[in-house]
Amino acid sequence: MKILKYLCRGILKTLQAKSIRTALSVVVTVLPISAYASEPLHSLNAVERQKNQLAIQYEYTKDNPITSNKSIVFNKIAQNIYLAKYYGxxxxxxxxxxxxxxxxxxxMLEEGAQKLLAAVRKISDKPIKYVINxxxxxxxxxxxxxxxxKGAIVIAQENYRFTPIAHHLRFDKKLTLTMGSEEIVAYxxxxxxxxxxxxxLPSSNVIFMGDNFSSSWxxxxxxxxxxxxxxxxxxxLSLTDSKTIVVPGHGELSHVDGLIKNDKAKSAxxxxxxxxxxxxxxxxQISENQAAxxxxxxYQGVKNDGSPIxxxxxxxxxxxxxxEPIVISKAIQNRYVGQYKMISGKIVEIVKVxxxxxxxxxxSFIAQLKAMSTTRFDLVGFPYTQGxxxxxxDNRVDNTLALTIKIPESFVMNYWLEEGTGIKIK
Ligand SMILES: [Zn+2]
Known part of the structure; x- marks a missing residue:
């Protein structure tokens, strides 16, 4: 019954996917490994996918750094802390x-970073020692x-190791830095x-929530x-009180009551x-539902405009x-764990966390695997579902195991995700 329910949902999902993705291939043909290796899976190259990424960024921010004349301005929000909006x-x-x-x-365009630097220089000519995202x-x-x-040390969370984003230092759970009287704690x-x-920033009672909170979600x-x-x-909530200045990833400054209100609405x-x-x-249909x-x-900036995003x-x-992912045995899961060498020579790791x-x-990338069958997994953890x-x-005859990463053709913004086949090497 559970499997039947899953299959129905799977078919439903495929139908929904078809309605919003123009050219998603849903046909899975089983080919020998050698055939996978020579077969390009996808017509978009990395440059084209990067263009998509930019297009999406523009669609999202409605603020194109190339054509916009607007400059970036930092405004004071606490004794030693300034905030700049615009450009996303x-x-x-x-x-x-x-x-x-x-x-x-x-x-991601240098114009944006240059404008940000110009804005910094209007506040202070001290060196930018650290960047953290x-x-x-x-x-x-x-x-x-x-x-x-320009000489800054870029600090990032440990999982940046699996992104193409530039950084120097990584931390796992928590990092504390001091800048004069200001302590900066990243969790x-x-x-x-x-x-x-x-x-x-406990001394100033400010918290940057990133995209875990947006007043324009x-x-x-x-x-x-x-x-x-x-x-x-x-x-x-354990770090804040009613006076805390809460900075969302996007949108206007808020306080804890705004954060709670937003969270409640998001849950609803x-x-x-x-x-x-x-x-x-x-x-x-869901997007058009009046109650939804x-x-x-x-919330500002959120409307059902029917856009793909x-x-x-x-x-x-x-x-x-x-x-619901289908349940697969531990033995099968453990067989998949290991390192796979892609045609490019790069290694895809399957680990259990x-x-x-x-x-x-x-x-390049990191994503959770959600089982759609005992051999096929959805990659969850990318910006926007793309299939x-x-x-x-699994070739039991010669005991080889291969994995193939497939990317649908439309709306692909994750240009760093490498498609193709890798053979398990250990
Ligand atoms: Zn984000």
Missing amino acids: ANAGLVVGKHGLLLIESKG THSHFDHSGGNAFFAQ HAPSHTLDSTIIH LLYEGANGGSGYRKTMKLA FRKKIGQLFAKGWTVK QDILKN HLKKIQDIIDANFI DGKLIARMEG ETIEFT
Whole structure:
């Protein structure tokens, strides 16, 4: 019965996917490993996918650094702390006695980082000693390489190891830095992304939530769904009080009551989507539901404009929370764990963390694997659901095991994800 339910949901999901993805290939043909190796799976190359990424960033921010004449301006929010908005993500500046710390480095185009630097120089001519991001999405981290070239040390959460984002130092759970009278404490909070952090400045009672909070959400749900957000909220509430200045990843400054209100609305929206999905509604139907839209009403910048990005955010919420993975045996899971050498020579690792299978490649990607069958897994943990999969081909005759990463053709923004086949080497 459970399997039947899953299959029905799987078919439903495929149908929904078809309605929002123009050219998603759902046909899985079993080929010998040698055939996989010579077969290009996908027509978009890395440059084209990077263009998609930029297009999405523009669609999201409505603020194109190339054409916009707007400059970036830092405004004071506490004694030594400044905030700059525009160009997508909010950025923070901490002024210490001998140097500066930048929270976020803005978009992936150098123009954005240059404008951010010009804004910094209007506040202080001290050296930018450190850059830290709330997470690896490009609208927050895209200028890291630019500031590294200018001499800053870029600090990142441990999972940045599996991203293409420039950084020098990594921390796992928690990091504390001091800049003059200001203490900066970063906590790993894997909700919006697996490398998300929240950054607390206790002396000034300010907290940077990154995209775990946006006054203009919907933002990407993340692989851990509602349970990830509950843990992050618990942590944030343990660090804050009614006077704390809460800086969202995007949108206007807020306080703890705004954070709680946002979280409640997000939970209600998630719940409503779950109810409608359980009734068999499509993503488009869910997006048009009046009760679901009413929950979004109080939030600036969120409207059901029917855009692909809005629909994908709903699909993300469904994937992270309401698609039950099928249960596969520990023996099969353990057989998949190991290292696979791709045609490029790079290594994809399958590891088990907290009982969950994770796929990762250094300098490239990290994602949770959600079982769709005993051999096929959805990659969860990317910005926006796109139907990327990993499929294992187990050849018991010559005892070889291969994995194939497949990327659907449309709306691909993760240009760093490498597609193709790898053979297990250990
Ligand atoms: Zn983000």
